[in-house]
Amino acid sequence: MKLVTILLLLCVHTADLTPPECKGAKDQVVFCATGNSLKIPSPAAGYTWQFGTPDGVLPSELTPDDTTKDLKGSLEAKHTGVYLAVKTTELTDKFTIIVDAVECTKDVQCQVGTGSSIKLNSNIDGAKWEFESLALPTSGEPPKFTDQKKALGLFDVKAAQSGTYKAEPTGGGTAVEFPVVVSDKTRVSTATVKKGVGCVATLECEVTGDAQKIKWTKDGTDLTLEGKTLTVDTGDAGTGTYACKVLGYHGGAPVTSATFRYTYAGE
Structure with missing residues (x-):
């Protein structure tokens, strides 16, 4: 009986030590926390992984699995960015991973420092997003929306990205606004x-x-x-x-x- 109890306790403690998995999604932004275990599924054979740009080097802590080629590793804030699964110059899958984003609240001024990451969660399926009355681009840039465009995620923000972000239902209805101020605040060390x-x-x-x-x-x-x-x-x-x-x-x-x-x- 004692042996069974000890084995059960070992299983419980092992489960507690397993970090939560944060799984990347093609053409979407995924929000993670420091210590999460990253997993970005490889699209297929023949792809190589890059970080930031088609010739960017992967962070040393993140490596492709020898067998599946899935990108894996333990996440830190410095791993925030866009990951590219590259096969040719015409065929590239994009995955945005944001670690430890500042979650802004609707209708409340969100103050963040230059270089921060932000999360704006509208809870609206298929939301239409605007910044200062201009539609946010959906292609040609790193992915910035979660599934169904419920939430918007931006990383390495600059002062020029200060302003009001608005999300509204595509079929009409009540819009939500997120006032964001990006200022020259230094990181607490x-x-x-x-x-x-x-x-x-x-x-x-x-x-x-x-x-x-x-x-x-x-x-x-x-x-x-x-x-x-x-x-x-x-x-x-x-x-x-x-x-x-x-x-x-x-x-x-x-x-x-x-x-x-x-x-x-x-x-």
């Missing part, structure tokens, strides 16, 4: 907690890069207060281990500081 100065017991989160939002934890539990400075409770209630979590403008997981042990010292 580090976060450090230090003790504040002055009479009030405070902690400060020092950030390298531009922070969009700063949250705090105490003893591993999320606190409701947000901001660069945290006022610590007085008395024994303030004693504990703190960390700050910083969300930047470029998507991906928050950058979390090392823990800081604070002991309240009363008068």
